[in-house]
Amino acid sequence: MEHLRLGQRAETLVAAWLEARGFRILERNARMGRLEIDIIAQQGRTLVFCEVRARTHARFMNPEDSVTSAKIDRLQRAARLWLESHSESRGCVVRFDVASVVFDTTAGRVTYFDNAF
Secondary structure, three states, X not given: OXXXXXXXXXXXXXXXXXXXXXXXXXXXXXXXXXXEEEEEEEEOOEEEEEEEEEEOOOXXXXXXXXXOHHHHHXXXXXXXXXXXXXXXXXXXXXXXXXXXXXXXXXXXXXXXXOOXX
């Protein structure tokens, strides 16, 4: 359960981070069958599918390093399914980002990677 709370906290922090930069959050934890997208955000014609990774510290591994090729494949498949079911997104520029959150301070630290893959 602690892992889930940490993830939810990180997603809330990243959503606020994106909103502060002019993005509109379209969905959080969007599910397409067994696949999930942490955050879907839009700014103008740019549509962002964001994978959020969190850790309590980065001593052994940075959170972004846990995004494997299998995870990238699942996220891209989920994004394709989401786009197919949202015709209003036609013509948008699609981007895949990764947000890395380390909670080694009370507020947490966000490191954000545009066009991560």
